[in-house]
Amino acid sequence: MKDNFPSVSRNNETILQAFYWEMGxxxxxxxxxNLWLLLTQKAPELSEVGFTGVWLPPANKAMGGKKDVGYATYDLWDLGEFNQKDTVRTKYGTKEELESAIKILHGNGIKVYYDAVLNHRMGADSTETVKLSLNSPDKPGQTILAWTKFTFPGRKNKYSDFQWNWQCFDGVDWDEKTKTSGKFLFEGKSWDYTFIRDDDYLMGADVDYENLEVQEDVTNWGNWIINEIGFDGFRLDAVKHIDPRFINQFINDVQKSSSKDLFFVGEAWIEDINTLAKFLDTVNNDDLKVFDFPLRSSFEDMINGTDMRTLQYTGLVNKEGYKNRAVTFVNNHDTNRDGKDPGIYKRKYQAYAYILTREHGIPVVYWKDYYIYNMKNELDKLLEVRKYFAYGPGYEVDNNDEDVYSYVREGLEEVEGDGLVLMISDGESGEIISKRINSGQPNTTFYDYTGHVQGKIITDERGYGDFKVRKSENEGWSVWVPVIKK
Known part of the structure; x- marks a missing residue:
């Protein structure tokens, strides 16, 4: 703990997304x-600044071998151990290096989460002749040559002897016989039940989760990842395209196999708050959290200026009954790609200040923002604020307006010197705005931890003080924290 900082018994949860699309x-x-090796080196500094978890990319062998980001799942059981797809290692390293990284991260108090791509398979070892359903969107009733035979010859049945064929899938998007693409539903199959009707098919060979052997193999793999490899939870990719009944079962079975309190977050790309909440209701598993895409949509609105008052009720993180089911974020590997989508590129610090000081939700910091876009120094200040000061009940102030949003954390009764007053602005005039805010802490001296506004503020006997923020894209966030008495 740093000198003259509040002494809290348990840090707030904060996750680092430890990769981006173009990494390496x-x-x-x-x-x-060599990401696994890099993480072993960075583990101490990540722990020191306040990260409690890291979200790793898909660590298994994918169709593109060592150049594949990992989302074209080939063999879940190959974590960089077998010569498959012209490589032993994955894009990020070998299984041995991965296990070493997990051990060192754990030794630094950091949990490790696996990015599980369970919706589809790609890069089959051979083709099969498959007849299509009369209900197939393309080529109904015809026969195609489908890449659906997965025998994993390099692994030689180690860990699992289950081999996949066309009966493990509902359909594909490629006919090798005619070299044509389409949406091909196999005979005797129907698209799996999904949250949004007819939203099962996404890409590749679509896994059939009504197949009991498939359910067993994937669940066995999940247990192995947790209990043998040492992960502490999962990010579930493209989860709204998978049968929610299987998701519920998978979470229950894997959690039951472990004495650890596992972490599960689903990537359900749904930007409407009520629809996202309904998705959680449909899966019906209290252990599942989801990424707060509705909140991120509000951060997109903030790029060109928005009514800052909306931040008090936007996102799943502010919806009663769901606040603690939200995993909040600003950018990720899908929203930010080189030469394509820049993602949120303005007022990004304001967005991070919001998620890192909030009472509810688990915030994620994006590696590319942290290391590549040179945001580390300023983000470290916000991470320290979260680690040392962002405690106690949070509440909205009564004088937010179109340009300035403020939020208060009262601090914990048993801890001296925690709590904060957050102020963020979407203005650009450069002027300093003052707001009379009840900090919840009477007769207390505060200073702006970001350094954007100089001087100190002393609250009155009721806890009120005149807190300030600058109307500026580059400095338009201030976090006022108590001065610790020496």
Whole structure:
């Protein structure tokens, strides 16, 4: 603990997304070509600044071998151990290096989460002739040559002897016989039940989760990842395209296999708050959290200026009954790609200040923002605020307006010197705005931890003080924290 900082018994949860799409490619840092080794080096500094968990990329062998980001799932059981897809290692390293990284991260108090791509398979070892359903969207009743035979010859049945064929899938998007693409539903199959009707098919060979052997193999793999490899939970990719009944069963079975309190977050790309809540209701498992895409939509609105008052009720993180089911974020590997979508590129610090000081939700910091876009120094200040000051009940103030949003954390009764007053602005005039705010802490001296506004503020006997923020894109966030008495 730093000198003259509040002494809290347990840190707030904070996750680092430890990768981005182009990681390890030409033009990016050389050290990132071996992510598992890099994480072993960075573990102490990540722990020191306040990260309690890291979300790793898909660690299994994918169709593109060592150049594949990991989302084209080939063999879940190959974590960089077998010569498959012309490589032993994955894009990020070997299984041995991965296990070493997990051990070192754990030794630094950091949990490790696996990005599980369970919706589809790609890169089959051979083709099969498959007749299509009369209900197939394309080529109904015809026969195609489908890439659906997965025998994993390099693994030689180690860990699992289950081999996949067309009966493990509902359909594919490619006919090798005619070299044509389409949406092909197999005979005797129907698209799996999904949250949004007819939203099962996404890409590749679509896994049939009504197949009991498939359910067993995937669940066995989940248990192995947790209990043998040492992960502490999962990010479930494209979860709204998978049968919610299987998701519920998978979570229950894997959690039951472990004495650890596991973490599960689903990527359900739904930007409407009520629909996202309904998705959680449909899965019906209290252990599942979801990424707060509705909140991120509000951060997108903030790029060009928005009514800042909306921040008090936007997002799943502010919906009663669901606040603690939200995993909040600003950018990720899907929303930010080189040469394509920049994602949120303005007022990004304001967005991070919001999620890192909030009472509810588990915030995620994006590696590319932290290390590649040179935001580390300023984000470290916000991470320290979260680690040392962002405690106690949170509440909205009564004088938010179109340009300035403020939020208060009262601090814990048993801890001296925690709590905060957050102020963020979407203005650009450069002027300093003052707001009379009840900090919940009477007769207390505060200073702006970000350094954007100089001087100190002393609250009165009721806890009120005149707190300030600058109307500026580059400095328009201030976090006022108590001065610790020496």
């Amino acid at each position: 490619e030409t033009g990016h840092p050389k050290e990132e070509e």
